[in-house]
Amino acid sequence: MRAYQVRAGGGLALTELPIPDPSAGEVLVKVRATSLNARDRLIVSGTYSVDARGRVPLSDGAGVVEAVGDGVTRFRAGDRVVGTFHPTWLYGTFPGWGELRGTQLDGWLSEYVVADQQSLVPVPGALSFEQAATLPCAALTAWSVVSGTGPDDTVLVQGTGGVSVFALQFARLAGARVVATTSSEHKAGRLRSLGAMDVVDYRATPAWGARVRELTGGGATRVLEIGGAGTLEQSVEAVALGGQIALVGNLAPGDGMDVDRFFRRAASLRSISVGSRGDFEQMNEAIDRCALQPVVDQVFSFDRAPDAFARFAAGGHFGKVVISH
Ligand SMILES: NC(=O)c1ccc[n+]([C@@H]2O[C@H](COP(=O)([O-])OP(=O)(O)OC[C@H]3O[C@@H](n4cnc5c(N)ncnc54)[C@H](OP(=O)(O)O)[C@@H]3O)[C@@H](O)[C@H]2O)c1
Incomplete structure (x- = not known):
């Protein structure tokens, strides 16, 4: 599969990686869209507090479940899913930083992602993948x-x-x-x-x-x-x-x-540190109920991911910059 990794010294390198296999409790997601946040800009420019050289960047993505590992009960193949920013903060008060996508874990700027079933929620019904990818961090x-x-x-x-x-x-x-x-x-x-x-x-x-x-x-x-x-x-x-x-x-x-x-x-x-999966689920109910439309500034193709980062870094955007995979 094609994926971008953070270059030593900053920037993105397009590379080929094996499609990962979902282990027990995990889900293989075919990524359909991702979005950029201020943190991703720092990570890719090599100025973030955590060294992310060689990591696949981006904390936020949405896609379709392609396959599930043993014991997965929350999703099945074909489900539309979006990732959570804090993969292990499910409910209650903030449990600590843990490992996050784009820094300690590979992120979503890839054709496929493997994720623990607990770190995903269903895409709110009416939203496109591009809209859903704006939700995990900013929304x-x-x-x-x-x-x-x-x-x-x-x-x-x-x-x-x-x-x-x-x-x-x-x-x-x-x-x-x-x-x-x-x-x-x-x-x-x-x-x-x-x-x-x-x-x-x-x-x-x-x-x-x-x-x-x-x-x-x-x-x-x-x-x-x-x-x-x-x-x-x-x-x-x-x-x-x-x-x-x-x-x-x-x-x-x-x-x-x-x-x-x-x-x-x-x-x-x-x-504030984003929110828990429970908060995400409540937010998605409100998005559905009120038919809220996320404000997408511009959508770039996967091949143009570096241009998406350039758009974001220039600061001319209004709302979310998105990559369609
Ligand atoms: N704590 C958390 O949970 C959490 C979660 C997400 C993001 N963040 C942080 O929140 C910040 C915004 O994130 P984002 O993804 O929304 O960034 P973003 O999309 O890059 O937002 C940038 C916008 O911020 C505005 N801005 C810049 N300097 C400003 C200033 N001095 N006064 C007022 N507005 C200013 C500008 O708006 P105009 O162009 O309109 O002037 C600029 O376009 C970042 O620092 C990010 O790291 C924190």
Whole structure:
């Protein structure tokens, strides 16, 4: 089978590998689509915290069950499946990092993948493989961030990457008001068309936290923190009294936050690590029920996987960059 591996020094090498055999409890999946996340960009460029040279990259993929090993009860040949980001976090609170695809385990950028049956869920009925491949990391992270919000909430989402666009969509499904930030006027229009009530340009308005407070009459009750150290100060300014900042990303270097101001907000700071399989199943029920359509920026063919990474690295994308296998 054809697969890409991470080159020493960065980049992708297309290679031939044997099709793996499923052992007991495992499933062989013919991969139909994958999607990119910020972590994959770092892994493939050789700048991630874990050395992934020689690994097949990508944590997120969807496909069709081709064969099952002994004792498999969750799936049979022909089922449409999508992988979980944390292969062994099934339910409950975060059990620890374990081994993840793309770093300690081979990922999905391959024609076939072998996976433990417990690390897969069915594709939500109406979604294509390309749409389903957007779900494991970005969508589930957004679901975890927005979880528990409702019509009395205002959710602030930062930027227009995969996580933020899903968070906007889930917050709107929950009936929450959404305020978004972006650096692009064109993307601002797309955010509004997805239901963002207000959009602030974080480059033109460096003190965007105060602007969000103004627009919302007191701040956002839930903040999706994408920038990390470089944006936390503004997020603390933007968060409502008693609100929550969900720490997800670290795209912007900086000095962190003013702890005194954070105390004065009586806010909470919660770090997110995607979510469990149980969370994924609940999210998929909501996606089905509400016919949610993931926002796919562009689909590249398997042969053009390096171009998909280039599109992602350039930062012009809105939503998810996908590879069709
Ligand atoms: N903790 C978790 O569970 C988890 C899960 C998934 C991802 N993450 C992390 O979350 C972050 C986003 O991931 P992603 O896959 O959605 O990335 P992505 O698709 O690459 O998103 C990039 C977008 O973020 C926006 N952005 C960049 N710098 C910004 C800043 N200073 N202020 C506001 N927005 C900024 C930009 O939006 P505009 O172009 O609109 O300006 C950019 O297009 C990454 O750091 C990733 O590692 C964490």
